[in-house]
Amino acid sequence: MDELTNETRKRLLRISQAVRREAAGLRVTTAQGAVLSLLSGGPMGIGELARAEGVQPPTMTQLVNRMEAAGWVVRSGPARRGSTVQITAVGRRVAADVCESRNKLLAERMAGLTAEDREALRAVLPVFDKMFGAPVSSSNP
Numbered sequence: 001m002d003e004l005t006n007e008t009r010k011r012l013l014r015i016s017q018a019v020r021r022e023a024a025g026l027r028v029t030t031a032q033g034a035v036l037s038l039l040s041g042g043p044m045g046i047g048e049l050a051r052a053e054g055v056q057p058p059t060m061t062q063l064v065n066r067m068e069a070a071g072w073v074v075r076s077g078p079a080r081r082g083s084t085v086q087i088t089a090v091g092r093r094v095a096a097d098v099c100e101s102r103n104k105l106l107a108e109r110m111a112g113l114t115a116e117d118r119e120a121l122r123a124v125l126p127v128f129d130k131m132f133g134a135p136v137s138s139s140n141p
Contacts, residue, residue: 022105028098031063032072036087036095039073043086067091 023030031053038044038052050060064085067073072091077083087095110118129135 019102022102026098026101028094032067033095033098035060035063035067036072036091036098039085039087039091040095043076043084045082045084049085 020030023033026033028036034053035049038049044052046057046060046064049064050057053060055063064073064075068075070090072088072094073085074088075083075085110121113121
């Protein structure tokens, strides 16, 4: 493993830890935020959601069950197993609140950056897109 790979891994781990820590203060888990983000783009099946998040369908079913109980999503279709999951108006508000909270926390962290630092950060965003895929939407959690 080369030094760049190792140093990148360390930074990504720190970012992940910070996001989890900051998410602890929100009423939405990181996994729930990810599902709300996906569903903001339109209805999806449990299998599609599971594949997108890299989990098994039973795990996604449990997550969707909790989100459905909270009123954030609804299922439609002939059977629960073949149903489609879609975000509700309440879920959209929750997603918007999460997005706003995360943006506020990130803005606080970025406040101390110099103009040069901000430009360096802006320059690395396309690299992240190549590595991990571009964001689905700018309004997602």
